[in-house]
Amino acid sequence: MKILITGVLGQLGTALQPALAGHDLAGIDLPEVDITEREGLFTAVSRHNPDLIIHTAAYTDVNGCALNPELAYKVNGLGTQNVALACREFGAEMVHISTNEVFAGDRPDGYEEWMPLNPCNPYGRSKAAAEFHVRSLLSRYYIVRLSWLYAPGGRNFIHAILSRARKTGQLRVVVDEVANPTYVKDLAAAIANLITTRQYGTYHLSNSGACSRWEFANEILRQAGLKNVTNTPILSKEFKRPSTPPPYAALHNIAGTAIGITLRPWPEALANYMEKYVKREV
Numbered sequence: 001m002k003i004l005i006t007g008v009l010g011q012l013g014t015a016l017q018p019a020l021a022g023h024d025l026a027g028i029d030l031p032e033v034d035i036t037e038r039e040g041l042f043t044a045v046s047r048h049n050p051d052l053i054i055h056t057a058a059y060t061d062v063n064g065c066a067l068n069p070e071l072a073y074k075v076n077g078l079g080t081q082n083v084a085l086a087c088r089e090f091g092a093e094m095v096h097i098s099t100n101e102v103f104a105g106d107r108p109d110g111y112e113e114w115m116p117l118n119p120c121n122p123y124g125r126s127k128a129a130a131e132f133h134v135r136s137l138l139s140r141y142y143i144v145r146l147s148w149l150y151a152p153g154g155r156n157f158i159h160a161i162l163s164r165a166r167k168t169g170q171l172r173v174v175v176d177e178v179a180n181p182t183y184v185k186d187l188a189a190a191i192a193n194l195i196t197t198r199q200y201g202t203y204h205l206s207n208s209g210a211c212s213r214w215e216f217a218n219e220i221l222r223q224a225g226l227k228n229v230t231n232t233p234i235l236s237k238e239f240k241r242p243s244t245p246p247p248y249a250a251l252h253n254i255a256g257t258a259i260g261i262t263l264r265p266w267p268e269a270l271a272n273y274m275e276k277y278v279k280r281e282v
């Protein structure tokens, strides 16, 4: 299949390349192609003439989105509308990458794929707008939601926790934010599997099981062999940021499981990542 990846230099865009080996791959990203500029995007898409576009490009800085909601909509809303229009114009299928932040996060039980969207911050609103555009413009699409993505080399939660723990021996981590940590390698493999099914629709492809940020940090410390670190649970109201995340926005994978696409439990995926990319204390 001829596949074009938007945001090819980002965390997921990078991981998709080995996962999709065997396909005819091409990628676009800033500064050459800006998805908010329709004409340049259409030129790039017509040059590659893909059967499928995997749209990972986004303004992913949630705090930046909170400070500049217009830019959040421009990149995530309008940008995705342009990608969907390009798919329609050039006859390509689309994979659109979305987030658990399209949900309000007020359901301690978590969310199934078809539950109503009700985002509680500008990033979530811009990503909900993106989903709306994909659904209204296309019929051959997959929307893939995920949460708490981590990747090698990324400035991610795992490395932030380890670096602070090693420097200070003390952590304060929020206990009232719950979601699914997701290893980018597992997500990329699941997407590579999904696109062969033609079972178009909406999917939750995070590693299975959910935890709070505090529990995630405890597991990182345990797996890294860091024993003498104090990890104090705090409430998000004690940790002020420009963006307010949804408190309980765990994703349940019902639609993917029904067609045989599941991701392993998050502690197992974390162990695999840590083995490869994190030095264990002895």
Ligand SMILES: NC(=O)c1ccc[n+]([C@@H]2O[C@H](COP(=O)([O-])OP(=O)(O)OC[C@H]3O[C@@H](n4cnc5c(N)ncnc54)[C@H](OP(=O)(O)O)[C@@H]3O)[C@@H](O)[C@H]2O)c1
Residues within 6 Å of the ligand: 006, 007, 008, 009, 010, 011, 012, 013, 028, 029, 030, 033, 034, 035, 036, 055, 056, 057, 058, 059, 060, 075, 079, 097, 098, 099, 100, 127, 146, 147, 148, 149, 150
């Ligand atoms: N990271 C997470 O925890 C998480 C959680 C849930 C959902 N998601 C979703 O998953 C997808 C992939 O996330 P990621 O972590 O791989 O993102 P990422 O590492 O931030 O990569 C996004 C890429 O898109 C590019 N981009 C930004 N604005 C653009 C524009 N106007 N035109 C073209 N390209 C543009 C970025 O370029 P620059 O770096 O130059 O800006 C970057 O290369 C996103 O749709 C995100 O919303 C992520």
